[in-house]
Amino acid sequence: MSNVHPATPENIARAAEILRAGGLVAFPTETVYGLGAHALDPRAVRKIFQAKDRPSWDPLIVHVTGLAMARTLARELPAALAARFWPGPLTLVLPKLPRVPAEVTAGRSTVALRVPRHPVAAALLAAAQLPIAAPSANRFRCPSPTTAAHVREDLGDRVDWILDAGPTPVGVESTVLDLTQTPPAILRPGGVSREELAAVLGAVALAPGVEDEVAARGLAGPGMSAKHYAPRARLEVFEDDRQLQARERALRQQGKRVGVLVPAAPTLFAEIRRLDATGVDVILCVLPAATGIGLAVRDRLQRAATA
Numbered sequence: 001m002s003n004v005h006p007a008t009p010e011n012i013a014r015a016a017e018i019l020r021a022g023g024l025v026a027f028p029t030e031t032v033y034g035l036g037a038h039a040l041d042p043r044a045v046r047k048i049f050q051a052k053d054r055p056s057w058d059p060l061i062v063h064v065t066g067l068a069m070a071r072t073l074a075r076e077l078p079a080a081l082a083a084r085f086w087p088g089p090l091t092l093v094l095p096k097l098p099r100v101p102a103e104v105t106a107g108r109s110t111v112a113l114r115v116p117r118h119p120v121a122a123a124l125l126a127a128a129q130l131p132i133a134a135p136s137a138n139r140f141r142c143p144s145p146t147t148a149a150h151v152r153e154d155l156g157d158r159v160d161w162i163l164d165a166g167p168t169p170v171g172v173e174s175t176v177l178d179l180t181q182t183p184p185a186i187l188r189p190g191g192v193s194r195e196e197l198a199a200v201l202g203a204v205a206l207a208p209g210v211e212d213e214v215a216a217r218g219l220a221g222p223g224m225s226a227k228h229y230a231p232r233a234r235l236e237v238f239e240d241d242r243q244l245q246a247r248e249r250a251l252r253q254q255g256k257r258v259g260v261l262v263p264a265a266p267t268l269f270a271e272i273r274r275l276d277a278t279g280v281d282v283i284l285c286v287l288p289a290a291t292g293i294g295l296a297v298r299d300r301l302q303r304a305a306t307a
Contacts (some may be wrong), residue, residue: 003157004148007165015161016127019044023160024051024091025292026137026151027124029116031089031170032144032269033151034134036124037157039073045103045133051158054140059106060133061091062113065125072114073100073131078179084200087122087176089191090136104133114174115280119121120165134189136173137162143229143269143276150273170295171266181205189296229269229304231276233259235283237305244284253281261285263301265293274306275299 005011007028013027022044023035035051037044049056051219064070067082074094081092096111105111116122125132136144137159139150145151148164172204175190175197183203186194198204238244244260259275261283275283285301288294 001151003159004152004162004164007123007163009123011161011163012120012123013127015124016129016165018161019128019130019132022047024048024158025124026145026148026159026162027121027134028148028163028165028168029063029089029119029121029134029174030118030168031116031173032146033137033148033162034121034132035137035151035155036132036134037065038128039047039104039131039133040099040101042101042103045101048133048135051155052135052138052140054135058135058140059105059108059112060104060135061176062100062104062111063116063121063125063132063134064113065122065129066115069131070115071074072078073097074111074113076179081179081200082115085192085196088115089117089170090114090197091174091176091190093178093180093187095180110178110180112176118165118168120163123136124163141230143231143272144173145270146266150270167266167270169266170293171264171268171270172293172300173246175296177204178207189299191293191296193292194295195292206242229272229300231272231283231304233276233280233283235261235272235285235301235305237285237287237301239287241286244286248284251284253293256281257284263288263297267296268297268300 029107037048091112091114093110093112100111138145140156146168172192175192176188178185185205185207187207258278259280287298
């Protein structure tokens with residue numbers, strides 16, 4: 001029996017019951033599908049890591065209903081920044097309060113919070129009335145899921161309930177902004193651009209991705225692993241079409257099966273998955289300009305090519 005269910009009010013209510021009981025629920029946000037558990041239940045949170053084959057050193061993002069719930073989990077919340085970008089695809093890294101389990105933060109003194117804009121995510125939070133720890137609902141390092149079918153393909157019966165509301169609109173994960181640094185630093189580019197943040201904050205730094213060995217020592221936040229989002233096929237990235245075309249000709253002369261990816265944020269991960277499913281040996285792609293959401297797309301492609 002399938003664990004995928006349309007996101008009706010009745011199924012959202014059932015999903016909330018599962019979360020309260022310590023189970024796992026996959027649900028759509030405006031960015032990608034998340035794999036959620038009760039954020040204040042350490043045993044439930046550990047199930048996320050088991051289901052995803054995710055290393056324990058990689059902290060989770062916690063989804064909340066709004067500022068009131070956020071204030072029960074973190075200190076020094078920036079009301080003006082939250083008013084501008086919440087609900088939306090912006091995650092804020094803040095000093096945590098003691099009630100947040102170490103399992104969520106990987107033992108760090110900070111917690112990553114966001115208020116999702118997707119109506120199903122918002123309805124689930126409202127029904128559950130608890131913070132939901134939720135990374136992307138895929139196996140660790142695989143392309144992120146933007147449909148319920150992707151979740152089912154990756155996780156199968158490892159998740160108790162999957163809410164299906166169709167493809168996610170943004171298509172890349174939230175921007176992760178560390179407010180404990182001066183100036184604030186983007187740990188992961190995403191659905192809120194660096195330019196938008198700079199218009200409110202002034203200077204905004206861009207942190208580099210880090211190797212797993214560095215992250216494991218507690219020196220990175222959510223989404224900073226340099227190797228991520230990889231398909232089974234080898235992914236190669238280029239700065240212009242001429243480079244890509246020359247590489248494509250060379251690979252075809254070698255008898256390789258080649259797929260060419262045209263990157264756009266809403267369909268990025270779905271297209272990577274589609275090309276991978278055709279059995280190509282290599283996927284080639286020209287990187288977008290590092291402005292607006294193009295910075296996030298560029299980041300995902302570079303990490304996938306590194307893996």
